[in-house]
Amino acid sequence: MSKPTPPTVEQAEVLVVGAGPVGLTLALELEQHGVQTLLVERNASTTRHPKMDVTNGRSMELYRRLGVADDLRNVALTADRPTKVTWATNAAGWELASFEYPSVDDMRAKNRERNDGTGPLEPWMRVSQVILEPALRDLLLDRAKHVNVQYGWGLESFEEDADGVTAHLVSADGTSRRTIRARYLAGCDGAGSRTRRQLGIGLDEIDLRKLVVREIGLPRTVAALARAFRERGERPADGRFYLVHFTTKDPAVLGRFGTVWHLQSPDGWTLISQNDGDTFTLHAPLGMGTDAEGIDPREFLFGRLGCRFEANVLVANAWTPRLTVADSFGRGRVWLAGDAVHQVTPTGGYGMNTGVGDAVGLGWGLAAVLQGWGTPDLLDAYEHERRAVALRNRQAAARHALVRAAIMTSNRAELHSERWLGARTRQRVGREILDLGNLENEALGIELGYRYDTSPVVCPDTAPGAQAPRQTMDDYVPSTWPGARPPSVLLADGTALFDLFHSAGFTLLRFADHDVTALTEAAAERGVPLEIVDVRDPHAHALYERDLVLVRPDQHVAWRGDTPPADPLHVIDRIRGARH
Template identity: 45%
Template sequence: MELFRRLGVADKLRAAGVPASEPLDVVWATSGSGSILHRFAYAAPDAAREAARVRNDGTDTLEPAMRVSQIVLEPVLKKLVDANPLVDVRFGWAYEAFEQDAEGVTATIRNGGTGETASIRALYLAGCDGGGSRVRRDAGIDLEGMHAIGEAYMVHFRSTDHQALAKFGIAYHLQTAHGTLIAQNGHDIWTLQTLAPPDSDPDELLRNFMGRSFDYEILVANPWTPHMVVANRLRNGRIFLAGDAAHQVIPTGGYGMNTGIGDAVDLGWKLAAAVKGWGGEALLESYEVERLAIARRNREAAQRHLEVRLAIINLFMEAQAEGDLEGAEASERRLELGRRIAELGNAENESWGIEHGYRYRSPVICPDGPEPALDPMRAAPTTFPGSRLPSLHLADGRPLFDLLGPEFTLIATGQANIGGFEAAAAAAGVPATVVRLDREPVLDLLERPLLLVRPDQHVAWRGVAAPDDWASILATVTGRAGEADRREKAA
């Protein structure tokens, strides 16, 4: 959501999501109509935003989380893209094949309705065409990991039977041994995700989950196969992969779309830099280095979360083996089951280090001393190069992130002298903004008086004083360091 804010569309997306006044609670129960076992309570986005402003310690995000269904989000994004004069949208056309050469890529596309084909010539091609990516296939890129790790079933339905569906109050996820019920819009659209064979009866799945009959209308019901795979490469020449084409993980943690958005932002600004002429080959190479590491880390996190879910299901089975979990006589067993669920925790919804504390390591990042440890549960504020800039509010209430320029930004605090930065950036053709900030206590969290921040809000370089040679720093962070040597070798 911070990245969407940078694009100026966060408010438009929130208007389509679940109201920000609703909490993000996760509830475990014996069944949808049974007894509550444990509630992991999480503040509503509105409350989380205010708490982050008051806390102001760099551990939070400027934008709180947003609950939204993909089928609601995508039309909003499409409308934004349709209205953008710089984007040529061709719905109904599908990618067929590509050919690349030293100067660019030629892609063949086909109209699904008429069969008409057309060619598109471009400098680069980004394959964002999903798990079954034809671009990935044609680029000769393989997937590594575990395929078909289980049999899953989704039931997407409409219901206003809140007496049945909201027995335990407002919750984002209601979870039982029979699956997870997701409240998609806080009113009448719901999704049940469960482990079940492909020939399952969706009506039976709903009844088993709820433990009773209720009124509903099924909108979509289908089996699906979860994978835990990551591409072994994200690039072949002028061809790049992003999103599900590059990685597929189970939804424990919600890392699929979120990782894909991170891919798009990282690849987007680097392609823009290359097209505009100020980004070098090493900058394009860094996309694979940076995003593959994050995709693998997120896959491992999703696997850990799945193992916790399976452990909880085993606890259910053990408790049910001793008898029915409902009724007064089972109260002690329910209490014990709830205690053990609480003990296992809910890292799936609390891994802030995974979600916004991740750090890039690549040739376009300038390291600075010993690297601090990464904690998957906590996004400790740091400006160690490669890290996301901590979100802070200044004394006058302004969010630091809102002061960043559209490309590179040099933050200078207190009396820090920036030396010849502006002249060096102009000479190199690197678009850069300088943000000068008066000294105030909260800025101690930035750790250094000089920070060079990338367009994706990650720190590329930091220092206590301006370097003697800004040109070499800018050459490194834009991927142009050593380009003359490479050209000489190529010649």
């Protein structure tokens, strides 16, 4: 009697679980390094939920590095459209305050004119995740030579050993199973990450309802929201929101305040225009004990916006914003990125954008280890670097959410009154909104100013008197302080310096005549990919602060100096994760 044939075990260097924007970006990064990758997604196709609507400047710089920024802009809002955020009593009521921002074209022109390193090379991009995901998927399917993308397969379990991971996948309908043998597993499988749960990694969570609004100068707690709701005769909000994603053939019904990106109300809801045309998403707080299953989405929509119109509801569901960061980003042969390790409120748009940075950071580290020139300590450094960013971004998102909470506590029934008291109340609330500002859409310090200066694979600046620039949420100070994203600058011939960086290895920028043979030989001895780029541009030299600046594959400074390092092998070993 013959023995049953053992199931076929498929092979991959990296198995990426989850094909949201983070998993897709990680696959693009691994493709750039030539790593054989299998990307699986438990759903049959890309998401129908509009989970994000802006890709910030830093993410767009990284997409430019991956060669896909222009492709993504082709499916996004056109570059000539300005952006406006407006606060109003409702869609049919009174405007309270507005914040206006230039178009992508205007931002590019302004950055070219200034050319002082204070802005991103790529301005932000407005696009819904409903559109972004298919675009990223199609780019992989069309161009990838090393990545296999498969939908309808989810992770069921895995076993890890010294040489790799054996992963067991199950089909979406539960009828089929398969086994994958990979050297590494990357869990990009969202907030409920099965990968994280099997690793036993916990989440550190902040309860937004208990935060105190101190840093914005208002001695109120979010509990005051309950009082504000009661004053309007409504049930207090319980932390949940209700989403209604819809289209309308008559967007003029919602055009009382012109073309608005975000229409926000002191009642707590936000209406997002996804395309400055016919597609919108409403997020509104739910009252305590409200049965979300019993909500009529159309009536919910009309009740919040204050007007009725023809609407085709695409998606409607309740959701709960969270402020969490995982206790660890992985270990050994299994690592995590994106929502699997951090979830934040939508305020600021830091969820997916933080995940894009994760994907690039994890991707080049995995490639370095698989190609033999990096050590596994690079992956420990990935956690050190990206977890610090996640914690900082969580703090910023919480701050922005509290600003909105403070505005909600300012709400009174008089806001909707046509009497003189209503006009006075609206004027006062409008001034408060302008005073509080709109930092959630202006925080360049968060987007561009994060640094990996305490990373074990970054060489500190030991020059006498050297001081790291101050970090704040709002301001970005251009710097090549080790661990920082270097300044974006155009050279005299119009070339973007970022475009000269080696995307799959290290780049040594040489702004003055120095013999760096010893450093290049040390890199060659360890197999570290290193390219020398000579720059003789006084303006760029001044911005880059040193004669020699070593830039990592993820466009962060690894080392800098005015002379070649005295011990070049030590520098090379440190940046590749080799301990001494």
